[in-house]
Amino acid sequence: MIPRLIILVVLAGAVGTSGYLSWLGVGGESSNVVSARTGSSGVGYIRAGGVK
Amino acid sequence: MTAAQKHISCPSCGAGLDILGGGRTRVQVCSYCGATLDANDDYTIMLDAAAMQRPETPFQLGMVGDVFGQSFTVIGIIAWFEEHDGRTYTWVDHQIYSPTHGYAWLTYEDGWITFTRKTRVPPNPATLTGVQIETSENRPKLRWEGRTFTYYSSGRIQPSFIEGAFNYVPRITDTSFYVDLLCEDRMLTLSSAADEQEYELTELPDQAALIESFQLPADGWHRADPEGTHVLKPYKIPKTASFLRNVLMLAVVACLGMWMMTGAFTTTLVPYDEVRYSGPVSVPFTVTETRGLTEIMLRANVDNSWAAFETELLNEDDETIAEYAEQVAHYSGTENGEYWSEGRTTAFTRLILAPGDYTLVISLDETGVDWPGGEPANAIGYKVVGGVWSTVALKWASLLFGGLVIAFLARRYFAHQTRMAGSDWSDD
Numbered sequence A: 001m002i003p004r005l006i007i008l009v010v011l012a013g014a015v016g017t018s019g020y021l022s023w024l025g026v027g028g029e030s031s032n033v034v035s036a037r038t039g040s041s042g043v044g045y046i047r048a049g050g051v052k
Numbered sequence B: 001m002t003a004a005q006k007h008i009s010c011p012s013c014g015a016g017l018d019i020l021g022g023g024r025t026r027v028q029v030c031s032y033c034g035a036t037l038d039a040n041d042d043y044t045i046m047l048d049a050a051a052m053q054r055p056e057t058p059f060q061l062g063m064v065g066d067v068f069g070q071s072f073t074v075i076g077i078i079a080w081f082e083e084h085d086g087r088t089y090t091w092v093d094h095q096i097y098s099p100t101h102g103y104a105w106l107t108y109e110d111g112w113i114t115f116t117r118k119t120r121v122p123p124n125p126a127t128l129t130g131v132q133i134e135t136s137e138n139r140p141k142l143r144w145e146g147r148t149f150t151y152y153s154s155g156r157i158q159p160s161f162i163e164g165a166f167n168y169v170p171r172i173t174d175t176s177f178y179v180d181l182l183c184e185d186r187m188l189t190l191s192s193a194a195d196e197q198e199y200e201l202t203e204l205p206d207q208a209a210l211i212e213s214f215q216l217p218a219d220g221w222h223r224a225d226p227e228g229t230h231v232l233k234p235y236k237i238p239k240t241a242s243f244l245r246n247v248l249m250l251a252v253v254a255c256l257g258m259w260m261m262t263g264a265f266t267t268t269l270v271p272y273d274e275v276r277y278s279g280p281v282s283v284p285f286t287v288t289e290t291r292g293l294t295e296i297m298l299r300a301n302v303d304n305s306w307a308a309f310e311t312e313l314l315n316e317d318d319e320t321i322a323e324y325a326e327q328v329a330h331y332s333g334t335e336n337g338e339y340w341s342e343g344r345t346t347a348f349t350r351l352i353l354a355p356g357d358y359t360l361v362i363s364l365d366e367t368g369v370d371w372p373g374g375e376p377a378n379a380i381g382y383k384v385v386g387g388v389w390s391t392v393a394l395k396w397a398s399l400l401f402g403g404l405v406i407a408f409l410a411r412r413y414f415a416h417q418t419r420m421a422g423s424d425w426s427d428d
Helices: A002-024 A044-049 B130-135 B207-213 B239-260 B392-422
Strands: B006-009 B016-019 B027-029 B036-038 B044-047 B064-067 B070-084 B087-098 B102-109 B112-119 B141-144 B147-166 B176-182 B187-193 B196-203 B267-276 B281-287 B293-300 B305-314 B320-335 B338-344 B346-351 B356-369 B379-388
Touching: A002 B239, A002 B392, B064 B207, B070 B102, B087 B147, B112 B207, B130 B147, B147 B187, B147 B392, B239 B392, B267 B281, B267 B293, B281 B379, B293 B305, B293 B320, B293 B356, B305 B346, B320 B346, B356 B379
Parallel strands: none
Antiparallel strands: B006 B016, B027 B036, B027 B147, B036 B044, B064 B070, B070 B087, B070 B147, B087 B102, B102 B112, B112 B196, B141 B147, B147 B176, B176 B187, B187 B196, B267 B379, B281 B356, B293 B346, B293 B379, B305 B320, B305 B356, B320 B338
16 A cells, blocks of 8 residues: 555656646746847746846 | 276286276277277277377376366376477377366466366357468457457367377377467367367466476476466556556646646736737736746738747836747648648747736837738737746656556557467468
8 A cells, every 4th residue: 555655645746746837837938038138048037137 | 196096908018007087088098009998898999009209298197186176187198289380389288087077178388287178158250260360351359258359379280199088089190270269368269170160268277286286296397487478378467556557647637637727827918909010019018926927929910921020028117128039921822722821920929027017019020921922911919918837847747657658558568469479370
């Protein structure tokens, strides 16, 4: 039973994490967006750069 | 253990023979000279002696042991050979007898011992000829007792050694044609010799229990690896692995389900609007959600033409924080009466934006016609949506979990292929 419980917990955690990351929008930024401040592509930087 | 025995002297060579088997025993073949004696006529000589080479087998006449919980005595030994594609295949059948369960067979082949018994219930169809097999497009199948059996092999076989008592009259010169068909854990054999058609069912007993019960010798014969593959040994996935496979399948379904729902939880920040383009268009919007992506949709009324956008994103202090370019193109027409189209009039860009006020400045940087009948774009449309899910994590999770499920299925497929490797069926 213990291996089954571990399998269930690990996979439920993996599915839940995937869903949570998707809900946050992680990894979904378009690559053609360029930061006007640093010139780097992608927009993850915008949050890091601190939009006022 | 050996059975209690009666004894006779062979009328051909004078050797002492143990008499085994029940009331339906037809013949006794002398272990020393090979003469066939008539069990129904005071063991007179029915067929003359024949020179035969003794095969390798762990069994001896008179051995007693349990098979599927029933006690049987080995009463006869008959070795067979079959020539196919230049190779000779051999195995040894042992006729066994139980006072309560009658006659059956134990077969020793490639280190494995199988149990075979006759059945009076014919399959549907009741016969399968060599011509039918040769001309069949797919593996022939037949039904028996509600189960489907699939063709495995066929051939013509002949004895090479006969010894002991039998409930029929085996002859060293007789041949018979057999067809083997498989279901998950049983083999159905259609055996025909002269005008007689017989049906036999073969199963794989617990090898260790059978060896112990018959007290087979430890040496002098080849014993198969108990963990090895046998055609009557169905592939069984361990229960924990089976549970893992099922949970993985559920995980794939859950990920795909969430993937399909990613478009259902969005907030419209700027509803779709379309304007005639006469210069850069400013679109203010406010991001309220702290999670998810902001998706900007741009559209141009391209018609057999293309258009390029230059877009700037300003913060509430009118500072440019990001910029990007997009291009759309759409072509369509009719060729040989068939309508065709390619390209798209819309472009989607996704950004992660912190909550706050933003202004999108859209410029139709360039538009051009490069197809007959085309019109340059002169209007643009836009829409901004917030709280959009990313599909990246769900995609990779689905691929990972789906890949593992496929690995489980592939393992089962290859196990089946290995199990069927001894079949003489060819799809060609």
